[in-house]
Amino acid sequence: MATTAADIKKLRETTGAGMLDCKKALDESGGDLAAAQEFLRVKGLKGVTKREGRTASNGLVTAHVDGGTGTLVEVNCETDFVAKGERFGELAQRVLDQAVAVGAADAEQLLSSDLDGKTVQQVLDEANASLGEKIEVRRVARLEGDQVVSYLHRTSPDLPPQIGAIVAVSGERAAEVGRDVAMHAAAMSPTFLSRDEVSEEVVANERRLAEETAREEGRPEQAMPKIVEGRVNGYFKDNVLLEQAFAKEAKKTVGTYAKEAGVEITGFARFRVGATA
Template identity: 40%
Template sequence: MEITAGLVKELRERTGAGMMECKKALTENNGDIDVAAEWLRKQGLAKADKKASRVAAEGRVVAAQDGGKAVLVEINSETDFVAKDENFLKFADEVAKTALNSGANDIETLKSAKTSYGPTVEEARAWLVSKVGENVQVRRVVRIDSANNVAAYVHGGRIGVLVELKGGDADLARGIAMHVAAMNPPHNKASDVPADFIAKEKEIELAKMSEKDKAKPAEILEKIIGGKIAKIVNENTLYGQPYVLNTDQTVEAAVKAAGGDVIGFQRLVVGEGIEKVVEDYAAEVAKAMQV
């Protein structure tokens, strides 16, 4: 069967593969476009499998939102160079939209969800690997579905935050999301701080005190320790921190002044928790020259 330019173009539009790859696929499969598309997918998956064990700790956090429905997705690559590649960026945006529209709240569900142009997220990921030549992984997804004010904020493509705010308004919700991105509070409110954390901090503060202070009456000693613990709790909670958009007041004061209440937040940072491989390129070159 003659492999026409129109047939190649149709296969390219369907799969997103390069012109030469599409022509080869059609040639290998006697011009059958359906079989050729499947053949291309299998080739892409094979390439992706070979690279799957390589550490991917760079990448981007992307967001998608529709009213009170919002998602964050972390997508990793091996290098920051690929994380800025046009193909990677288009894939990342498509995955975020797919996560939002499919209702997926875990990675396995998201991987099997269909993208707007046909393939599943996993199939599209495999194709991206074959294009950019690096391991690419869809690592994490978090979402909020709420009737409250919801903000999705991404800073520099590397830090993403979702905030759910009851009351207040959309601008305040976004401001709180910006604060969480900048200050990374471990907890929302004082009531969310684990009791064992507070007990440990009391133990540490007591150990740091002088013998003279330790000899003070129990009620005074308790007030001293209590003040120190209150300061530590404030530093470790969203509500206790000075609001980055108005440091004259705490986040709690800003929220309450607007008649609001922060229900919760989620924060993703690219590559957190992944052990990066440090390459010694000088040693690698020197070794190669000795061969």
């Protein structure tokens, strides 16, 4: 039976595989769609190891919140074509549901958990096979508090959310303030909640860099302590959520905004697809 363009299109929509791969699968299976899908699956599984070294820098961030518990998951693929496809979206939702069900706090725990008789990693390997791309769960965060609020942001209207944040808050206006802070975190990419979370090693390194830079600039020795302290404080203002200038009202810090609203921020997590932090 001759392979038609309609058959190739249907197989591609079903499997997410490339056009040439779909044509070859149909040719090998005599035009039988079910056999062609099996061919692609086998062909794909054989290629999983080869794909391990490839970069999966596209994908999506997805979140689930239930009262005082929030889960944030980053699922990656290689191309935006797959990222915006229905099958990838369904897979990401299945992975998120599993993360919620097992209370996963990191990717390792999620990947090793049992999902319908297979580990999540095995489910991803099968997705690698059918979609023809490296698919991976890169990061997972679980947050608990009096109330958790989430925000997902699309960097492009034709792509799924690429940035996500969850924030744990308490207080009468927790939902409103939490939403504002989650949106702020998504936009301003803080690394720490408070300066207490910044390790002594990081602070010492920032002091060293600040002093070296000041000396390179020829700053006077007597002014060095004040200059170094100012630049270290600048690091905190750039990277600590509570000390960042609030995106909606730059004259206030995030911490001040929350305090004035009678809300305490107790934790947060933020992912951007493909980012290292």
